[in-house]
Amino acid sequence: MTSVDTYISLSVVILAAFIHASFQLSISVLTLMSGHALGRKTARHRLINLIGGYLFGATVMTTLLLTFVAYLFGSLITGPIPGLWWAIGCGAAVGVGVSVWLFYYRGQLGTVLWIPRGFAQHLDSRSKATKSATESFSLGLSSILSEMLFIFAPIFLAALILIPLSPDMQLFGILLYATVSLLPLYIIGLLIGSGHKISHIQRWRERNKRFLQFAAGSGLFLLGLYVYNEKIIVASMLGGL
């Protein structure tokens, strides 16, 4: 693999991470957890501990998920990646992209997401009950898991793209994906920690929710089309299948 191929692969990983970043579940949980903590008159340093624990949990789970999926694919696939795997990943990306366009938010009011209500109620009650950094760490882990319905497509494609790279580039790619995909969460954490009002953040999220929904859906759609073109159509024309 040439260095140009490596840069192209890492660019696609960054695109997948940006799509992951536009999903809103973990941001909603962070907003709720911080709102409840402030309502309980939690001291500033304890609030920062809670936010730090949550961000760390989300980072660990995102890194573990991508590492696990890449390891699994690396174990199952020997030699060049068969076209079927790319087709599954691209199909998932296009399918989830269209679903995000149509169904991401439930109703007009607020930022209620189309996730199983059991998950949402569990996350809601846990965000109320979270009082220590350890609990917020586990809340960060579970909020990323609850988002799997949406993030499995970018993670699937990012893992497929990472496995042909050299080990050091794989590690770099995983860290790059985790950092970019959690960037909005870090920014919201910083804003809350530095004294911004939860109501301002929530108002911004509500005003821009349709744009974020459109961006996430379109991003997935384009990612699926690009990878399909690059790995199936171009590869078959070059006789690489």
Next chain:
Amino acid sequence: MGRAIDVVKRSGKRKSEAFDIDKLSRSIHLACMSVRTPEGEAESATSHVAGIVTLWVEKKPAVTSDDIRRQVAGHLHRYHPEAAYYYLHQRSIL
């Protein structure tokens, strides 16, 4: 309070319960504190709004929790618009 007023819970899935002014005050205070309102201002807004809403509730045989939420948000908006926004929208974040 003179008589018990039933509060019909959201979407009717849970059992009705008697109107509780302390519970109402706690929820208003929590919304004020969540948007970083100073303690004294939060207490003042809470007592004013809880008083007005209690008077409104006492005229009804039964109210829904959504009605109370809208009333609180409407009155709280005059004292603290940010807290009113958070009070009304905190259940539609997730």
